[in-house]
Amino acid sequence: MADDVTPLASLSLTHVYYNPDDPLSHLSAFLALVPQALCVVYATLLWSTREAEVLLMFAGQLACEAVNLALKRLIKEERPRQHDLASHAGRGYGMPSSHAQFVVFWAVAGSLFLLVRHRPSLPPGGPRRAGRSLGKTGLGRAGGAAGGVEGAAPSLTDVRRAYCEGGLAAATASMEAYSHAPWNVAQRVLVSAAALVVAALVAWSRVYLGYHTVRQVLAGCAAGAVCGVAWFAVTHLLRETGMLAWGLEMPLARWFRVRDLVVEEDLCQAGWEKWEVRRQEGLEKERKRERMGGPKAGKRE
Template sequence: MTDIEWKAFSLTHVEYPKGDIIGQLLAISSLAPVAIIVGFVTLILFRRDLHTITFFGGALLNEGINLLLKHIIAEPRPWLRKGLYTEYGMPSSHSQMMWFFAAYCVLFLIFRLRHISSSMMELLWKVVVAVCLITAAFIVMYSRVYLLYHTWGQVLWGALVGIILGFGWFTLTHLMLTPLFPIVASWKVCETLMIRDTSLIPNILWFEYTHARTENRARSRKLASMKSQ
């Protein structure tokens, strides 16, 4: 494979074998951790929810632990990738981030997110979302091996560390940090920045949907009443 011509995916430094459609698709999929970080920043800026901020803090901690482990273990990447990017590859940061995210979100679906609908429908969509999260994590993990950025050992250890940290961070957040959110939300700095606590609302999407619909109907009736006068 030494004669493979590698091509960088546009606007990134993720390379794939030139002319390899599967490699190109996997290169795109390996950008998922970047999309997650962008999504976190966007949600924090527009929703300003304490749980989202805490989740993002866990993701950053996960990345910091990965960097520390890489320099402690100091295992090089596959030899074809030496000198191109960061020297060490154990454990895979992409695999660790994706499995941290998937583990946390699956636990969030099980223990935090509820909907006022039939139990069967609720279970069905939770299973679908969980399967999609796990599948995405598998695809990103496989892409790092396929594109020769990591060995199987590096991505599997990354997955294991990510799952452990995801479970641990969710447990810490759910049992210890969430009870403190109402206090933190009352701080002056949080009021100034409009940082809120929605931890007591079972399903924030359903809550915002129903309240927006109710408010819109009330305003429509008020507008119609004003026009009729």
């Protein structure tokens, strides 16, 4: 009876061998899951934002994987066999490292977008309009006392002075307007540097776990960087030639509500400003309703 039992197989997609007695090996095992986590992030952003730039970057990521598969089949270099852990780790060829190529493409393509293509600006109907609305509730007076420009998004100094002069309510309103500012260049540089550090850690983990040699990882990093720059150039041509705009007018893109706003808008900012304007209008209507309801209540008494 026991001989009829079919042996189970292991799904190697997330199966990582590591030394449980080594904290760095344990950390490396988690770093090996970063590409899978990034795929989940891509899918989540595609579904929640429907942004063309996210779709293009994900398409480039898949193209980079196809290049990695082609290179492995072409070079046919085996994985390292230096110790027992490596003898059980990884199937297929090891040159170049697919993990290294994946994360470096993501880091390079994301950095090029943030530093070159992404040019967010404060829309005329956004924070300035919200600032004018908030001014009616005390923010404008506090901001004016702080030396701020009327109708402009307040600075952190304005927030502090608003608290001193207008109390907690004015400071809260001021902080809301301040926190809605898009990332500046320094912040985008910091995020890009963090992405490159994560990519470097993932690449290092492949050598530490024994899945790849240093040469295979460096080759993967180089291939990922080249693919990232090349794909950025391709997407630039798609925009410049009007092919992206043409694609966004196709019925399928319209049906899925694909849009191209993230180049000029912050992902969190785009919908928030619409909500903030609507919220302020609702509060203003509520205050008017209370003012109109007060005298009527007095007459009934």
